[in-house]
Amino acid sequence: MLNPQNTSAAAAAPVVNPDAFIVAKFGGTSVADFTAMSRCADIILADPNIKLIVVSASSGVTNLLVDIAKTSDIGLRLAHYSGIERITYNVLRQLQQQHLVGAAIEQLLLELKTLLQFEREFSDAEKDLLLSFGERLSSVLFAQVLAERGAAVSSFDVRRVMRTDSRFGKAEPQIEAIAGLTVQYLLPLLKQQLIVTQGFIGADGSGQTTTLGRGGSDYSAAILGEAVGARVVQIWTDVVGIFTTDPRLTSAARCIPEISFDEAAEMATFGAKVLHPATLIPAMRQNIPVFVGSSREPEAGGTWISKQVDTKPSYRAIALRKAQTLITVKSPAMLHAAGFLARVFDILSRHQISVDLVTTSEISVALTLDDAPGSAFSHSIEPALAELKTFSEVTVEQDLSLIAVIGNHLHSTRGVTGSLFQALEKINMRLICHGASRHNLCFLVEDKEAATVVKELHQALF
Ligand code: ASP
Ligand code: MG
Numbered sequence: 104m105l106n107p108q109n110t111s112a113a114a115a116a117p118v119v120n121p122d123a124f125i126v127a128k129f130g131g132t133s134v135a136d137f138t139a140m141s142r143c144a145d146i147i148l149a150d151p152n153i154k155l156i157v158v159s160a161s162s163g164v165t166n167l168l169v170d171i172a173k174t175s176d177i178g179l180r181l182a183h184y185s186g187i188e189r190i191t192y193n194v195l196r197q198l199q200q201q202h203l204v205g206a207a208i209e210q211l212l213l214e215l216k217t218l219l220q221f222e223r224e225f226s227d228a229e230k231d232l233l234l235s236f237g238e239r240l241s242s243v244l245f246a247q248v249l250a251e252r253g254a255a256v257s258s259f260d261v262r263r264v265m266r267t268d269s270r271f272g273k274a275e276p277q278i279e280a281i282a283g284l285t286v287q288y289l290l291p292l293l294k295q296q297l298i299v300t301q302g303f304i305g306a307d308g309s310g311q312t313t314t315l316g317r318g319g320s321d322y323s324a325a326i327l328g329e330a331v332g333a334r335v336v337q338i339w340t341d342v343v344g345i346f347t348t349d350p351r352l353t354s355a356a357r358c359i360p361e362i363s364f365d366e367a368a369e370m371a372t373f374g375a376k377v378l379h380p381a382t383l384i385p386a387m388r389q390n391i392p393v394f395v396g397s398s399r400e401p402e403a404g405g406t407w408i409s410k411q412v413d414t415k416p417s418y419r420a421i422a423l424r425k426a427q428t429l430i431t432v433k434s435p436a437m438l439h440a441a442g443f444l445a446r447v448f449d450i451l452s453r454h455q456i457s458v459d460l461v462t463t464s465e466i467s468v469a470l471t472l473d474d475a476p477g478s479a480f481s482h483s484i485e486p487a488l489a490e491l492k493t494f495s496e497v498t499v500e501q502d503l504s505l506i507a508v509i510g511n512h513l514h515s516t517r518g519v520t521g522s523l524f525q526a527l528e529k530i531n532m533r534l535i536c537h538g539a540s541r542h543n544l545c546f547l548v549e550d551k552e553a554a555t556v557v558k559e560l561h562q563a564l565f
Contacts, residue, residue, distance in 0.1 A: 160237025344406030
C-alpha cells in the first residue's frame with residue numbers, strides 16, 4: 104500500500120476523505136528524469152487525498168543555474184545551460200503528448216537563454232530569477248506526466264501566492280499574505296483538480312521573483328500546507344526517512360518510524376540534512392504531521408514527525424556537525440563583577456555572530472560557532488575577537504565536531520545519561536552541554552575522532 108497514512112489497510116480502492124487533504128513534495132532526485140517522475144505519479148495516483156504537489160527542480164539543475172550565476176563568461180554559461188537543456192529534453196522526449204507542453208518548455212528555455220546572455224554579472228534579483236527556472240521547468244513536465252496517467256491536473260505558478268520579503272537568495276515567506284492569496288487563487292483550483300506547483304521560489308510585493316535558500320522546497324511545502332490547512336505534509340526524497348544517525352557513519356543506522364517535532368527540530372539544527380531546518384516551523388505552528396519517505400521505495404515506510412508520539416525513548420538519534428570553532432573568553436578582571444556575559448554576548452550580537460553551545464564559569468565563557476565557509480561568521484569574527492581581547496584573553500580552537508544526542512528527558516541525569524557517559528568513557532570531550540534542553544545533550548570532540556565516536560556511541564545506545 105502506497106499511502107503511508109493507511110499502511111495496514113487492505114489494498115482496496117482508497118476512500119477520499121475530505122479531512123485528509125495532503126500536500127506532497129517531491130525533491131530533486133524524485134523528479135530527476137521521466138522514470139523517477141513516473142514513480143512519483145504512482146504515489147500520487149494511489150492516494151486520492153494528495154491534492155497539492157510541490158516539486159523541486161530536477162536533480163542537478165539548480166546547481167547548474169548556480170554555476171551560471173557565478174560566472175560572467177557567456178561561453179561557460181552556455182555550457183552549463185546545455186546541461187539543463189539535456190535534462191529537460193530527456194523528460195520531454197519521453198512524454199506521449201509532447202506537443203501539449205512543448206511550447207511552454209521552449210518558451211521557458213528561451214527566456215533562460217536570453218537572460219544568461221546579459222554580458223555582465225547578475226544582480227541579486229536577477230540571480231533569483233535565474234534560479235527559478237529549475238522548478239518552473241520541472242513543474243510543467245511533471246504535471247504532464249500526471250496528465251498522461253489520466254489525472255485531472257494543472258501546473259500553477261506559485262509566485263501568485265508565495266509572497267515573500269525582498270531578501271533575494273534567502274527570502275522569508277509572509278504568512279498572512281500567503282494565506283489570503285491562497286484562499287483567493289489556489290484553493291478554488293484545488294476543488295477541481297490536482298495542482299502541481301514549484302517549491303523554493305516566491306515573489307515579493309512588487310512581483311520580483313525570490314528564492315527561499317537552497318533546499319527551500321521542503322519549507323515551501325510546509326508553508327503551503329499551512330496555507331491550505333493540510334492534514335499532512337509529505338516530503339518524498341531519496342532516503343527512507345530520518346535515520347538514527349548518518350548511515351555513511353555506521354551501517355547500524357536505521358530509519359526512525361516516528362519522532363516528535365521537538366526532537367526533529369534539534370536534529371535539523373544539529374546537522375541532519377534530511378529536511379530544510381525551517382520546514383518544521385509552519386508544521387509545528389499548525390500541528391500538521393510531516394511524513395518523510397523515499398519515492399523509490401514508498402512501501403519501505405518512512406518517518407512520521409508530529410507533536411504526539413507514542414514512544415518517547417531516551418535516545419532517538421545522534422547528529423554530527425563537523426568543522427566547529429570553540430572560542431574561550433577569559434577575564435580575571437571580571438571576578439565578582441557583574442555583566443561579564445552580557446558584555447561578551449553584546450559584542451557577538453553586534454557582529455551578528457550566532458552562538459550554538461555555551462558553557463561558563465565565573466570568569467570565563469566557552470562558546471561554539473558554526474564554522475561554515477562563507478558564513479557570516481567568517482567575515483565578522485576578526486573584529487569581534489579584537490573587541491573581546493580589549494578586556495579578556497581569547498583562545499580559538501578549530502577542527503572540532505559537535506555531536507548531539509537527541510531524545511527525551513535527557514536533562515534528568517538519573518539512569519538516562521549514565522549509560523551515555525559510560526559509552527563516552529574513553530573519549531576526550533572538549534566541552535559538554537547538558538541540562539538546558541530535555542531533548543539534547545551535546546558535546547565537542549576533535550573532527551578526526553568524530554566518526555568513530557558516533558559509531559561507538561550508536562552501538563552503545565541503540
Ligand atoms: N532546487 C532547490 C535546490 O536545489 C530547492 C530544493 O530542491 O529544495 O536547492
Ligand atoms: Mg532538494
